[in-house]
Amino acid sequence: MLTTPDNVRLKLYRFTELSVTQLYALLQLRSAVFVLEQQCIYQDMDDLDQQAVHLLVSDGADQLCAYARILPPGTVYAEAAIGRILTAEAFRNKGYGRWLITQSVNCTNSLYPHASIRIGAQAHLQSLYRACGFNTVGQPYDEDGIEHVEMLLEQRRPG
Secondary structure, eight states: OOOOOTTOEEEEEEGGGSOHHHHHHHHHHHIIIIIIITTOOOOOOOSOGGGOEEEEEEOTTOOEEEEEEEEOTTSSSSSEEEEEEEEOGGGTTTTHHHHHHHHHHHHHHHHSTTOOEEEEEEGGGHHHHHHTTOEEEEEEEEETTEEEEEEEEOOOOOO
């Protein structure tokens, strides 16, 4: 059974709805995790944020503790996409990751009913994504020095 981590609040924002403070916090957290912690030098700001819906997860003290973005079908893949999925280091191993993935899938399904969802997952996290219904498709590939795999959550079409 999946439970909500204690004292968290998830909010969805389109790019134009983000405050400057929220945008700064999410870019700072993405940089801390993907660039500094994972020692991956890449251009995080990829001109997709403007098209995305941003999921910000804050704790009781209004600190950003987890984040993901949803992209519409046809933006990166033919399917909808979820990316930049992360949990701040201080909040790991507390159930945020799986909960965030589940919430991201639910939000994507609400935004794009019946659209399948494709992700570019770090290969070492495949079991986490499999537990959330994703299946590995294709072969592993290198993205900015980290092995990734595409994973797909196929949605049933009505009718």
